[in-house]
Amino acid sequence: MNRKLLSSLAIASALTLGACAGGGTSDAGGSSDSGESAGPRTLLVWVDTVREPACKSYQESVAADIAVTCEVVGQEEILPKILLSNQAGQGWPDVVFSPPNSVSIYAEAGNGYALNLDEYVDSAIIDAYNTSNDWCLIDGSYYCLKNDLAQTVLWYDTVIFDELGLTVPTTMEEFADTAMMLEGTDYVAGAIGDQGFYAGYLWPSGCPVADVQDATTVRINPDAPECTRVFELMQPLVDAGVVDSRSAFDAGFITEVAQQQKVAMNIGPSWWGEFVIRPADSWAIPEGRMAAAEMPKWDGESTAWSGEWGGGIWVVSSHAENLQDAADAGVYLATDPDMREDKVTFPGYQPAFEKWAARLGVDTYYASDPTVAMVAQASRIRQDNNPVRYDMRGQIGVLQTEINSGATLEDSTRTFMQTLIELAPSVGYTVID
Amino acid sequence: MLRHRSKLMGQINGFLMFLPYLILLVMFAVVPIILAASVSIETSLTNPSGGFGNYLFVLQDFRFLPAVINVSLFLLIYLPTMLIVVAGLSLLLDTIKARHSVPLRLAYLVPAGITGSVAILVWYFMLEPTYSPFAPLFAEFGLTQGTDIFNSGNLIYIFALMTFFTGAGNWIVIQYGSLQSIPDDLLEAAKLDGANAWQVAIRIKLPLIRKYLIYMLVLVMAAGLQIFVEPYLISSSVYPGLAKDWSLNQLSYTLAFLGSNLGAATALSLMLLVVMVILALLVIFRTDFFDEAKEKIKES
Numbered sequence: 001m002n003r004k005l006l007s008s009l010a011i012a013s014a015l016t017l018g019a020c021a022g023g024g025t026s027d028a029g030g031s032s033d034s035g036e037s038a039g040p041r042t043l044l045v046w047v048d049t050v051r052e053p054a055c056k057s058y059q060e061s062v063a064a065d066i067a068v069t070c071e072v073v074g075q076e077e078i079l080p081k082i083l084l085s086n087q088a089g090q091g092w093p094d095v096v097f098s099p100p101n102s103v104s105i106y107a108e109a110g111n112g113y114a115l116n117l118d119e120y121v122d123s124a125i126i127d128a129y130n131t132s133n134d135w136c137l138i139d140g141s142y143y144c145l146k147n148d149l150a151q152t153v154l155w156y157d158t159v160i161f162d163e164l165g166l167t168v169p170t171t172m173e174e175f176a177d178t179a180m181m182l183e184g185t186d187y188v189a190g191a192i193g194d195q196g197f198y199a200g201y202l203w204p205s206g207c208p209v210a211d212v213q214d215a216t217t218v219r220i221n222p223d224a225p226e227c228t229r230v231f232e233l234m235q236p237l238v239d240a241g242v243v244d245s246r247s248a249f250d251a252g253f254i255t256e257v258a259q260q261q262k263v264a265m266n267i268g269p270s271w272w273g274e275f276v277i278r279p280a281d282s283w284a285i286p287e288g289r290m291a292a293a294e295m296p297k298w299d300g301e302s303t304a305w306s307g308e309w310g311g312g313i314w315v316v317s318s319h320a321e322n323l324q325d326a327a328d329a330g331v332y333l334a335t336d337p338d339m340r341e342d343k344v345t346f347p348g349y350q351p352a353f354e355k356w357a358a359r360l361g362v363d364t365y366y367a368s369d370p371t372v373a374m375v376a377q378a379s380r381i382r383q384d385n386n387p388v389r390y391d392m393r394g395q396i397g398v399l400q401t402e403i404n405s406g407a408t409l410e411d412s413t414r415t416f417m418q419t420l421i422e423l424a425p426s427v428g429y430t431v432i433d
Numbered sequence: 434m435l436r437h438r439s440k441l442m443g444q445i446n447g448f449l450m451f452l453p454y455l456i457l458l459v460m461f462a463v464v465p466i467i468l469a470a471s472v473s474i475e476t477s478l479t480n481p482s483g484g485f486g487n488y489l490f491v492l493q494d495f496r497f498l499p500a501v502i503n504v505s506l507f508l509l510i511y512l513p514t515m516l517i518v519v520a521g522l523s524l525l526l527d528t529i530k531a532r533h534s535v536p537l538r539l540a541y542l543v544p545a546g547i548t549g550s551v552a553i554l555v556w557y558f559m560l561e562p563t564y565s566p567f568a569p570l571f572a573e574f575g576l577t578q579g580t581d582i583f584n585s586g587n588l589i590y591i592f593a594l595m596t597f598f599t600g601a602g603n604w605i606v607i608q609y610g611s612l613q614s615i616p617d618d619l620l621e622a623a624k625l626d627g628a629n630a631w632q633v634a635i636r637i638k639l640p641l642i643r644k645y646l647i648y649m650l651v652l653v654m655a656a657g658l659q660i661f662v663e664p665y666l667i668s669s670s671v672y673p674g675l676a677k678d679w680s681l682n683q684l685s686y687t688l689a690f691l692g693s694n695l696g697a698a699t700a701l702s703l704m705l706l707v708v709m710v711i712l713a714l715l716v717i718f719r720t721d722f723f724d725e726a727k728e729k730i731k732e733s
Contacts, residue, residue, distance in 0.1 A: 251563035251564065394677055422495045
């Protein structure tokens, strides 16, 4: 009896384990055979869950001519799967929504996944982006279309500012002074223990973290004054406890600080308003408090630069059977105004963001129209941080881990940038100071 | 003549029984290994002149040594814990088998049903002070923030905890099974000679299941050496980058799928394979695990 039970338990556990193990692996090849089918026109599109409705909408709009398949693929898996497809020589999606940095990998000749869009996308589309699509410009050609801009702005709580009689800082020195006025009040000038430190401080200051000079040269230098001035300005704020070294997404920070309405201001990307600040399961800041201001200017700069945190892109496959179909799908998915109106992200394509801004601009949740600052910052994304072929997204995690562990901002940044200096040569870059 | 013929039949039967495994072995182990070996010595950006440059590249990679240290320290904690707890609990289970063993066995197995990504989520909620039911206990030790617990210094313990709870239950039940193979008369004789329960467990049962424990140790070590899911998920979800390239398998994954360097990734995987094969050979030739089989073969 016991043995019977034992064996059935053993089998049950083996099945459970097997099922779990099976669930953990995913079919890397996907179901694409679009490259070879000779029948009706087909397109395979890989999207994340947020972009799936846009894909479905495109699917319906062209259903008479093209059979569009929308597959949801996690953002982390896209690069691995495309590299696998390259290895297998098949299985590529025709259009993919991708993390922004990957475009440099896809555009490189040895990879060859990304289609050079110059011949397939009307220049009027690119022109309407204004400068917002410059991220996709590699060696003079466009290899992707920006879905959205994640330009940083200064988010601030008007109620706290009124209570303490603070004025919105316009320079980083003023930002630091304002932050120091919060000392002893329980309020903070934001959290910096995550990608926000790179996107909101290092990048706008011009710290050369991923400053691509040409296809084989990148400038990475933690000793540059544009980096050291960030450490010098920000470290005292961390030491004084007026800037939190946790992540803005840290569970403790959210419950103890953000949800208690203790964030007086925080430099953060444009999508924070609808995605981080407002939702009840996130910061849950009540209506009528938050506003967005233009970025504070670094000393000696003529422009109040932004960095970017996110800002997805659409890449079209050079392996698509019908390149024009694929490129047209990419254009629709990247630019259709109706598809972007109710999304949290700031559309990169100007006609689309006008419609988006018209909706958000009258939203009474915000103390004032946040889109004014966003539009101002949209054309001020500092251009000396570029897509690179090394794993920038992953290494930013190193920066976060270091800051969270209590290391100084300088040490954290140096550790982070040292890993980039080590990585860059392995993907064919020469690193210069 | 007849004897010779039956020997031949035996060999044919043996081969036929081995054949399905052989086919799978060739398809999913031998061929991939050969492919990997050929990819690892192909010319590439990091291996411009071909040959063994990729192996050197991996050994010199700045992430390689930390990963070796991480995995080694992890194994140092994980393996003895597994061995002691699994042996102890299965002996205990065997001793009290009469009354409570069925619900107990079930209790040991339940955590093993929560594996992979689910286990990581469960442990995240157990260890994150903001959500954890043990938060007051953590607070006693001054652990009030997620980063007090989830930081680089604690990762080894966190991963050992996760892998222990997902793996130990299965092994306890398996070792309980191996304890069932001990003949009752042997145990009875020990009792007649005046051995108490403790002495029976330590002096009789433990030596008799020793080789099963060694077998477990080797399998657990192979799994531990390849640890991937726990650090990968922690650093790709809740704490981005916290355990990035923490283990050797993660580094291999990063090289292949984020660094576009399949050559270096295969080189690293093959180096891990060599370590694993050495371990397997040690079990076969340096322990008595297969002795009985060998003796039987000799007899025939």
